[in-house]
Amino acid sequence: MKLKKWVTGVVSAALLTAGSAHSADYVIDTEGAHAFIQFKISHLGYSWLYGRFNKFEGGFSYDEANPTASKISVSIDTASVDSNHAERDKHLRSKDFLEVGKYPEATFVSTRIEDKGDGKAAVHGDFTFRGVTKPIVIDATHTGGGKDPWGGYRNGFSGTTSFKLKDYGVPKNLGPASEEVEIFLSIEGIKK
Template identity: 65%
Template sequence: MISSYSYAAPVNYEIDAGGMHASVNFKIKHLGYSWLAGRFDKFGGNFVYDNEDPSKSKINVNLDTASVNSNHAERDKHLRSKDFLDVNKYPTAEFVSTSITENGNDLVVKGDLTLHGVTKPIEIKAEKIGEGKDPWGGYRAGFSGDTSIKLADYGITYNLGPASTEVFLQLNIEGIRK
């Protein structure tokens, strides 16, 4: 959907990563019985969006792996350890898009995810939430996307059981036009 405030050329946005209007969330099955959910509290990045030609769009997101937050201090300490994120060796994770295409009303964002020192291509199914002027004289655009990754693909091989090999990621971003 193109708003009446849309721009015909690519527009640069800074991700509003203060936690108020953006989030990077994850969930993984716990023993196959329930979901363990969490988020990364510190991240940032930018994106370029072109309403007329989404293929000219791109996104770059960096996150602080030590900011993992599963609402349980001891578990978070373990997630930061060498068994999982190894935050001392790999303090950041990064996603850089390689292509963005329209698929009906949705977007397909392909790119490279670097996590735990390993870079692999992933695909994010995304949707544009909206765009327009904000009450403070700025201009914003927001998107949401989902994907999943296999931990072993990124060298994270700690045995959580057969039901817990895949992590589902959700990225909700709101950008402020630069």
């Protein structure tokens, strides 16, 4: 599968350059549905439209003693957009928004981690969406880590970011109240 090969290659490269002998490698637990990528955008300035992407994958390295050496990469299947409304989702997949036939994946690859203390960090990275790559910053928080009931070890993070639709070439103009989309992440990784 093209998506898995890409993610495996990016994760491997990121982990090789992590720069810490104490970092651990994790795969994001999407199979157990313990990770989420959600979004919200204003609807005409009157309410919020919420949605999510049901299919994505990736991994990260994490060194609790040296968080700045951590890395993350994620690939999102844009056709998996789900706003709980079939007709709207069909429109979101069209050339007005995601244009999934031409741009089947969106990706994020970290370039730098800025440790803010108390388990908080600014994750700088390159976000590619609709074929456009731009730097973004995810405000992240370490949710926790430890052994799981199945004999494994996990670490989890939450994060938020936002971007303007026009910055990524989204042609549909939804009006001034809906220029920006907010992204919410909850990522749980299983130690390899």
